[in-house]
Amino acid sequence: MPYSNLRADLITKQIGKVKNRVEERFPDRNLVNVCTELMEVARQSQEKAESISKPLYWVRVGLPVATITFILALAGIYYFFSGQIDENATLNFADFLEMSDALFNLIVLFLAFLFFLSTFEQRVKRTRTLKEIHQLRSLAHVIDMHQLTKDPEHTLGSMRYTPSSPKDSMSLFEITRYLDYCSEMLSLIGKLAALYVQDFDDEVAVAAVNEIEDLTTGLSRKIWQKIMYVQSIDAALDPENRGIIFNVNRAEFTQQQILVDSDSKPNIQPAQPTEES
Numbered sequence: 001m002p003y004s005n006l007r008a009d010l011i012t013k014q015i016g017k018v019k020n021r022v023e024e025r026f027p028d029r030n031l032v033n034v035c036t037e038l039m040e041v042a043r044q045s046q047e048k049a050e051s052i053s054k055p056l057y058w059v060r061v062g063l064p065v066a067t068i069t070f071i072l073a074l075a076g077i078y079y080f081f082s083g084q085i086d087e088n089a090t091l092n093f094a095d096f097l098e099m100s101d102a103l104f105n106l107i108v109l110f111l112a113f114l115f116f117l118s119t120f121e122q123r124v125k126r127t128r129t130l131k132e133i134h135q136l137r138s139l140a141h142v143i144d145m146h147q148l149t150k151d152p153e154h155t156l157g158s159m160r161y162t163p164s165s166p167k168d169s170m171s172l173f174e175i176t177r178y179l180d181y182c183s184e185m186l187s188l189i190g191k192l193a194a195l196y197v198q199d200f201d202d203e204v205a206v207a208a209v210n211e212i213e214d215l216t217t218g219l220s221r222k223i224w225q226k227i228m229y230v231q232s233i234d235a236a237l238d239p240e241n242r243g244i245i246f247n248v249n250r251a252e253f254t255q256q257q258i259l260v261d262s263d264s265k266p267n268i269q270p271a272q273p274t275e276e277s
Contacts, residue, residue: 005198006191006194006195006198008042008045008046008049008050008195009046011042011188011191011192011195012039012042012043012046014188015035015038015039015042015185015188016039018035018181018184018185018188019032019035019036019038019039021181022035022181023035025174025177025178025181026174026178029178030146031146031178031181031182034139034142034143034146034185035181035185037139038139038185038188038189041135041136041139041192042188042192045132045192045195045196046195048128048132048196049195049196049198049199051128052125052128052129052196052199052200053198053199053200055121056120056121056124059117059120059121060121062117063114063117063118066113066114066117067114070110074106122202125200125202125205126202126204126205129196129197129200129202129205129208130204130205130208132196133193133196133205133208133209133212136189136192136193136212137211137212137215139189140186140189140212140215140216140219143182143185143186143189143219144182144186144219144222146182147178147179147182147223147226150170150175150178150179150226151226152172152175152226152229152230152233172230172233175226175230176227176230176231179223179224179226179227179230180227182223183220183223183224183227186216186219186220186223187216187220189212189216190212190213190216190217193208193209193212193213194209194213196209197209
């Protein structure tokens with residue numbers, strides 16, 4: 001069914017749309033480079049997920065071939081030694097135990113080899129999947145680092161700054177869009193991770209994908225808390241004051257701050273510049 005599975009091409013297309021929006025809105029921001037990297041990872045994920053889902057035929061053929069070879073080898077050994085034994089010779093108990101022990105060890109080693117061969121394909125695919133998921137996990141943390149300093153308090157200039165404080169000139173609307181793009185990219189990372197286990201049902205790989213989804217969901221939840229806070233501030237401002245860029249560079253501009261009166265609607269009032277601490 002077309003709507004029951006994730007399609008890598010559509011995920012890549014959606015990431016391309018987000019990249020275009022970020023590039024048009026914030027052409028000078030490093031978030032554009034992060035989205036470009038995510039776009040490249042998405043293109044590679046399509047090929048790698050398809051490769052992982054394909055069977056390793058040489059492994060699957062090797063299992064019955066090894067079994068037949070072992071049976072023929074046992075038959076050959078029995079035929080060779082049966083011709084060397086005198087028909088009138090008797091087999092004592094000690095010789096029987098020695099032969100049984102050798103045969104038992106041979107069978108155990110062969111069964112261990114069969115187990116190794118039967119699980120080899122799954123282990124190879126699991127290793128490749130975990131490697132790609134680790135890359136997606138790193139990208140999620142990189143995106144979180146980019147939104148870390150996008151704080152509305154910095155934008156409004158309602159805090160006392162130090163020389164090491166992050167400085168930005170984004171408006172409330174721009175911060176909302178920036179954070180929303182980060183949230184979309186995190187969501188798409190979760191979809192790329194799910195793509196790897198869509199046709200590969202491995203317990204360890206599925207657990208790693210669930211971990212990625214939990215990570216991206218938690219980071220998105222943190223971002224949306226910021227977005228809701230920004231929207232609540234923007235809604236409290238007068239309509240003509242919405243979208244104003246509050247520059248926090250106090251050496252060049254006058255600080256703007258919000259004075260909130262608990263009994264009246266908040267208004268924008270310029271404050272006197274203060275010295276840097």
